[in-house]
Amino acid sequence: MNVTKIKVGMASCGIAAGAAPVFKALSDKFGGKVEKTGCIGMCYREPIVEVLGDDGSSVIYGDINEKRTAELIAIIENEEVRKEWAVFIKGAPEFEQSLYNSKQVKIVMRNLGRINPESLDEYIAAGGWEALKKTLAGTPENLIEDMIRSGLRGRGGAGFPTGLKWKFARASDSDKKYLICNADEGDPGAFMDRSVLEGDPHSVLEGMAIAGFAIGSDTGFIYVRAEYPLAIKRLEIAVSQARNAGYLGKNIFGKGFDFNIELKKGAGAFVCGEETALMRSIEGNRGMPTLKPPFPAQSGLWRKPTNINNVETFANVPWIVLNGWEKYAAIGTEKSKGTKVFALTGKIKNTGTVEVPMGITLREVIFDIGGGIRNDKKFKAVQIGGPSGGCIPASLLDVPVDYDSLNRTGAIMGSGGMVVMDENTCMVDVARFFLNFVVEESCGKCTFCRLGNKRMLEILTRITEGKGKESDIEELEKLAGQVRNGSLCGLGQTAPNPVLTSIKYFRDEYIAHIKEKKCPSHVCKSLLSFTIDAGKCTGCTLCARNCPVKAVEGEVKKPHLIEQAKCIKCGKCYDVCRFDAVIKD
Amino acid sequence: MTDVKTPAADIKAINSILDAYSGKTGILIPLLQDIQEKFNYIPREAVELISEKFHIPYTKITGVITFYAQFRTEPVGKYIIRTCMGTACFVNGGENILDAIREALNVEIGATTGDGLFTLEKVACLGCCSLAPVVMINDEVFGNLTPQKIKTVIENFKKRESK
Numbered sequence: 001m002n003v004t005k006i007k008v009g010m011a012s013c014g015i016a017a018g019a020a021p022v023f024k025a026l027s028d029k030f031g032g033k034v035e036k037t038g039c040i041g042m043c044y045r046e047p048i049v050e051v052l053g054d055d056g057s058s059v060i061y062g063d064i065n066e067k068r069t070a071e072l073i074a075i076i077e078n079e080e081v082r083k084e085w086a087v088f089i090k091g092a093p094e095f096e097q098s099l100y101n102s103k104q105v106k107i108v109m110r111n112l113g114r115i116n117p118e119s120l121d122e123y124i125a126a127g128g129w130e131a132l133k134k135t136l137a138g139t140p141e142n143l144i145e146d147m148i149r150s151g152l153r154g155r156g157g158a159g160f161p162t163g164l165k166w167k168f169a170r171a172s173d174s175d176k177k178y179l180i181c182n183a184d185e186g187d188p189g190a191f192m193d194r195s196v197l198e199g200d201p202h203s204v205l206e207g208m209a210i211a212g213f214a215i216g217s218d219t220g221f222i223y224v225r226a227e228y229p230l231a232i233k234r235l236e237i238a239v240s241q242a243r244n245a246g247y248l249g250k251n252i253f254g255k256g257f258d259f260n261i262e263l264k265k266g267a268g269a270f271v272c273g274e275e276t277a278l279m280r281s282i283e284g285n286r287g288m289p290t291l292k293p294p295f296p297a298q299s300g301l302w303r304k305p306t307n308i309n310n311v312e313t314f315a316n317v318p319w320i321v322l323n324g325w326e327k328y329a330a331i332g333t334e335k336s337k338g339t340k341v342f343a344l345t346g347k348i349k350n351t352g353t354v355e356v357p358m359g360i361t362l363r364e365v366i367f368d369i370g371g372g373i374r375n376d377k378k379f380k381a382v383q384i385g386g387p388s389g390g391c392i393p394a395s396l397l398d399v400p401v402d403y404d405s406l407n408r409t410g411a412i413m414g415s416g417g418m419v420v421m422d423e424n425t426c427m428v429d430v431a432r433f434f435l436n437f438v439v440e441e442s443c444g445k446c447t448f449c450r451l452g453n454k455r456m457l458e459i460l461t462r463i464t465e466g467k468g469k470e471s472d473i474e475e476l477e478k479l480a481g482q483v484r485n486g487s488l489c490g491l492g493q494t495a496p497n498p499v500l501t502s503i504k505y506f507r508d509e510y511i512a513h514i515k516e517k518k519c520p521s522h523v524c525k526s527l528l529s530f531t532i533d534a535g536k537c538t539g540c541t542l543c544a545r546n547c548p549v550k551a552v553e554g555e556v557k558k559p560h561l562i563e564q565a566k567c568i569k570c571g572k573c574y575d576v577c578r579f580d581a582v583i584k585d
Numbered sequence: 586m587t588d589v590k591t592p593a594a595d596i597k598a599i600n601s602i603l604d605a606y607s608g609k610t611g612i613l614i615p616l617l618q619d620i621q622e623k624f625n626y627i628p629r630e631a632v633e634l635i636s637e638k639f640h641i642p643y644t645k646i647t648g649v650i651t652f653y654a655q656f657r658t659e660p661v662g663k664y665i666i667r668t669c670m671g672t673a674c675f676v677n678g679g680e681n682i683l684d685a686i687r688e689a690l691n692v693e694i695g696a697t698t699g700d701g702l703f704t705l706e707k708v709a710c711l712g713c714c715s716l717a718p719v720v721m722i723n724d725e726v727f728g729n730l731t732p733q734k735i736k737t738v739i740e741n742f743k744k745r746e747s748k
Contacts, residue, residue, distance in 0.1 A: 013715055016726035043715030188671030188710035226618070226655055227711060229724060267614055268654030270709060284613030285645075286652040302610075343714060345673035351715035383672060419672045419714075433675050437709065443652075 001053040001079055006030055009048040009113060011039035011198040012191075012230050013352075017046035018065055025069045030076070038199015040113030043352035045087050050113070051076055060088040099368040100350065105331060107339050108315045109355045112199035117234050120241040123202040129247050131318035135210045136255040140170060143214050143321075150325035151337030152317075156182055156273075156310035157385065157414045158490070159336075159403040162317075165307060168297035169215035172305035177217040180301065180308040181208055182278060183224035183231070186270040187386030188437065190417030192341040193311035195353045197224070197231035200315065201238035205261060207314030209248065210321060212259045215307050220261040223278050226268060235263055270387075270441035274489045275300075275308045277443065288443045289489035310415070312341055332358030336402035340413070344370045346420040347377065356401065363397040366420060377422040381505070385414025387434045387441075388494030390501030391427060410501040412494070426523035427506040428513050432460040434498035438491065448486030452479050453495055460499070464524040468514035473503060522584050525569045529585055532573075534559035536581035543573035543582060598623060599631045603638050613641065613649055617656060626657040654708075662697040662704040664742060666690075666722050671710030673717035682718045683707065685732035689739050702746060703739075 008014070008023040026049070027034045042048060045062030049072065052058050059081055064072055068085070075082050081089065088095045095101065106112075115122040123129070135143055148163030169177065181204060185193040197204065208220045224232055239261050242248040250258045264282050271277045272287040279301045281287035300306025316338060320328045329337050336358040342365065345351050349371030356365055362382060366372070373379050381391040390411030392399065399405050403413050421430065435457045444450045456479050459472050480496030487493050503510060512518045519527040532543075532552075537559040544552040544560060551567045554560030562573065562582075574582040602619050606612040613635075620631045627650060636643045650656040668683045683694075686705060690698050697704040713719045716728025720735060727738055 012713055012726065016713055016716055016719070016728050046715075185712065186709065188675075189673050189714055190710075191712035191714055194712045225712075227708065264611075265615065265618060267618065267656060268708075269652060281614065282611055284611045284649070286648055345714035345717060346676045351673075386672070417672065417714075419676060421676055425676055430676075433672070437670075441709070 001055045001057060003030075003033065003051055003076055003079070004054045005050075005052040006034045006076065007037040007050040007052070007113070007116075008034065009039055009046060010036040011195060012228075013039060013043045014046045014048065015230070017043075019047035021066050022047050022049065022064055022069050025066070026073065029073050035116045036118060037115065038112040038117050039195045039353065041109060041195070041353040041355075042087055042350070044350050048087065048113075053079075056090070058088070058090040059086055061085045062087040100371070103360065103364055103369050104355055105339050105357045106355050107319050107328075107331075108196060108203075108312050108341050109353065110200075110319065111203060112195060112353075115200065117199050117201055118237050120202065120238075120245060123200070127322060128202050128318075129206055129242075131321035132206050132209050132213075132247065133253050135213055135321055136253050136257055140214045140216065143210070144170060146325045147214070147317075147320065150320045150328040151332070151335075152313065152320060152328065153336065153403065154310060155312035155316070155340070155415070157388065157412060159413060162309060162313055165297065165309070166211060166214045168295070169217075169305050169307040172298055174305045176219070176304045177215055178301040178304055178306040179208055179212045179215065179217045179220040180275075180278065180282070180306060181220065181222040181314055182273065182275065182308055182310045183222050183228075184266045184273040184278060185225060185228075185311070185415065186273045187388075187415050187417045189343065189345055189383070189386060189419040190415050191343045192353055192416045194228050194231050195343075196311055196315050196341075197228065198234055201231075201234045202242065203315045203318055204235075204311055205238055205242055205248065207309075207317035208261060209252070209259045210317050211307060211309065211314065213257055215305075217307070218258040218260065220259065221264050221282055221301075222261060223264045223266060223272070223282060226265045232263065232265065239263065269443075270437075271443045271489070271491050274491055277489065278308070279306065286443070288445050289491075291488060312416070333400065333402045335404055340401060340416060342416045342418045344418050344420070346383075346418075347374050347422040347425070348372070348420040349374050358402050359400045361398050361400055362392065365401065365418070366397070370420065373420065373422050377424065379420070380423050380425055381421045381427065381430075383411075383419040383421065383430065383498070384417065385412040385494075385497070386417050387437050388412055388490065388497055389414045389417075390497045391421070391430065391505060392501070393505040395505075410497065410504055412497070424521055424523070426464075426519055426521040427502045427509050428460065428464055428519075429521075429523050431499045431502040432457065432464055435460055435495070438495040442491065442495075446487045446489075446492055448483045449488075449492030449495065452483040452486065453492075455479055456483070456496070456499060463510065463513045464519070465526040466513070466517045466524075468510075470514060472514060473507070473510055476503065525571075528569050528571075529564065530562050530567060530569065530571070530574060531583045531585070532560050532562055533581045533583055536579050538579055538581070540578070542576050542578070546572045546576045548572065595624070595628070596630060596634070599628070599634055603634060606639075612639070613646065614653070617646075617650065621656060624660075626660050629658075660697075662702050663746075664702060664722050665704045665706060666720060666739075667706050667708045667711065669711045669713070669717070669719045669721070670707045671712075671714060671717070671719075673714035674710075674719055677717040679718040681732050682720060682730050682735050685735050686720070686739065689736045702743070 049064045050060045152162045153159040276290045277287040296306040539557040
C-alpha cells in the first residue's frame with residue numbers, strides 16, 4: 001500500500017485542540033499529500049488525522065497531539081496501522097458496526113472530514129454543484145413541489161416546511177426578491193452550523209443558489225456570527241471560488257439564471273437570529289424584531305419579498321435534488337423527515353456533532369452514540385433547544401427525536417444543541433443561567449420580555465441564595481405565562497421554557513431550595529456548608545494555607561476546623577484536600 | 586466615549602475606510618466593524634465623520650453601536666480575553682474559570698488591566714462546546730480549562746510580554 005493522502009481535521013475544535021502544529025509537521029514531511037479537512041464530528045478525539053492508501057484503505061487516528069506526531073510519521077512511513085490510536089478503520093467491523101457509526105446517517109455532514117473545505121475541485125469530485133445544474137434544467141414549480149414532498153422542515157428550530165416557504169416567496173410578485181441564509185448560530189451549546197460552514201461551505205452556497213432559482217431571487221446574503229472567524233474565512237474563499245468558476249454570477253450554466261451571494265457579519269446580538277431582527281440588522285439598524293404579518297415572504301429585507309432558511313436546511317437541499325425527494329422522505333417519521341444534526345456537549349463522553357435519522361430516541365443519541373455520562377455519573381437531564389428549549393428528564397429518554405414529540409415535552413427541537421447534565425448539575429441554577437442569558441439578550445422592545453424576564457431572574461436568584469418564598473414557584477409560573485403571551489418575537493415567547501420545564505420535571509429541587517434551604521446537587525454556593533471530618537483530617541495544613549479568608553484553623557498534625565462565620569464557600573479547601581476530609585453539604 | 590483627540594493620521598485612515606462604502610446600502614454595521622478592526626474600538630471622530638459623510642444621524646449610529654455587544658467605544662488591552670459563558674461551559678464550571686481570571690488579573694468584566702495588556706470580556710458562546718470550559722485570547726482558543734490551567738496560560742502571556 002502507498003499512502004496517497006493524509007487529512008488533518010482543521011475545524012475550530014481541531015485547531016483549538018492543537019491540530020495546527022500537527023498539520024505543519026506532517027506537511028513538512030509529506031508535502032502535498034497532506035490536506036486540511038473539516039470536522040468529522042468526533043471532537044472528543046481531536047486532533048484527528050486520516051491516512052488514506054492507494055488500495056482504498058482508510059485509517060482515522062484520534063488524539064494526535066504534537067508528541068504523537070513523530071511516531072505517527074514513522075507509522076505512515078513503515079505503512080503500519082496503529083490500532084490502539086484508531087477511531088475508525090475502513091472495513092473493520094468493530095468500527096463500521098459500532099453503535100457510534102451505525103446509528104448515524106450522514107446527509108448534511110456528508111462531506112465533513114472527507115473533503116478539503118478550501119478546495120472547489122474536491123467539492124466537485126464529491127458531486128458538488130451537480131444539483132444546481134440539474135435544478136436549472138427543470139422548472140422552479142417542480143423543484144418546489146419536490147421540496148414539499150421531501151418533507152424537509154426548517155432546521156433553525158421552528159420546523160416550518162421549507163418547500164412551502166419557498167412557494168410563498170415565489171408567489172409574491174416583485175421586481176426584486178432576496179434570499180437569506182441564517183448563520184447567526186447563537187444558542188449557547190450549539191455549533192452544528194459552524195461545523196458545516198467550516199467543513200463544507202460550498203454545499204450551503206449551492207443550496208442557496210437552488211433556493212434562489214426556486215423563489216426567483218438573484219441576491220443572497222449569509223448572515224454569519226462574527227464569533228466564527230474560521231467559518232467566515234472559508235465562506236469567503238468558497239464564494240470567490242464559485243464566482244470565478246461561474247457557479248455564482250450571471251447566466252449560470254448558460255441557463256439565464258443570475259445569482260450572487262454576499263456575506264454579512266453579525267455583531268453579537270442573539271436576537272438577530274430571529275428573522276425580522278436579522279433583516280433589520282442587514283439593513284444597518286438595531287436588530288429589533290417587527291410584527292408578523294407581514295411575513296418576510298411578502299415584505300422582508302428592504303420591504304421586498306424575502307426567504308430565510310438556516311445553514312443546515314440549505315445543506316440538505318443539494319442532496320435532496322441529486323438523490324430525489326423519495327429517498328429523503330424515506331428517512332424519519334411521518335411528520336419529521338430526514339436527519340437532524342446535533343451538537344452533543346456537557347457531561348457526555350463523546351462530545352461533538354452527530355447526525356441522526358429523525359425518530360431515533362434521545363436515549364440512543366445520548367447513550368449509544370454519545371457513550372453515556374462522563375465519569376460514569378448518573379444522567380439527570382438533557383437540555384435541548386437552548387434558551388428557547390427545555391430540560392428533559394431521565395423518565396422521558398425514550399421520546400423520539402421529532403418536532404412534534406419534542407414539543408409535547410415542553411422543550412423544542414431547536415437548532416440542535418444538546419447539553420447533557422449529570423447529578424452534579426442543579427436544575428434551578430440551570431434555569432437561572434438561561435434566564436440570565438435572555439435578560440442580557442432581550443432587545444427591550446416588549447415590556448413583558450424586558451421586565452418580566454428580569455423579575456423571574458430575581459426570583460430564581462433569590463431561590464438559589466436560599467431566600468426563596470413558598471409562593472415563588474407559583475409566581476414564576478404566572479410570570480412565565482405573561483411573558484409568553486406579551487412578547488412579539490420567538491425570543492420572548494419561548495424564554496420561559498427552560499424555567500417551566502425545570503419546574504415541571506424537577507419541582508422537588510425547587511422545593512428543597514425553598515423549604516429546606518438545601519441545594520441537592522451541591523452547586524448553589526449560598527446553600528452550601530463546608531466542614532471538616534475530624535476522623536479523616538491528618539492536619540496537613542494544606543486547606544488552611546489555601547483558604548483565601550483564613551477561615552481554617554488548627555495546628556499541624558491535628559484535625560482542623562472551619563470557622564463558619566468567616567467561610568465564603570469558595571470550595572478551595574474541598575478541592576485541595578487529599579484525604580476527602582472536607583465535607584460539602 | 587473618550588475625549589482623547591484622534592491624531593490626524595487616524596482621521597485619514599477613517600476616511601479611507603469610509604470611502605470604500607460610498608454609494609452602497611446597508612453599510613453601517615460592516616463600516617463600524619472595519620473601523621473597530623483598525624482601531625480596536627470606535628473613536629468618537631469616526632462616528633462624527635460617518636454621520637457627516639453618509640447623512641446618518643449621530644444618534645442612530647450610537648444607537649447601533651450600543652445595541653450590538655461587539656462594538657466598543659473605549660480602547661482595549663493588547664489581549665482580549667473572551668470567557669465563554671455558554672451552556673456547555675456553564676455546566677462544566679465556566680464560572681470558576683471567570684473567577685480565576687478575575688483573581689489573576691484583578692480586573693472586572695469589561696475592564697482593562699492597568700498595564701494595558703488584558704481586557705476581560707464574557708461572551709455568550711464561542712461554539713467550541715466540546716472543549717468546555719473555553720476561553721479565547723485574541724484569536725486563540727484554550728479549551729478543557731481548570732482554574733489552575735487558565736492561570737498558567739495568563740502567566741505565560743505575561744512572561745512573553747516582559748521579555
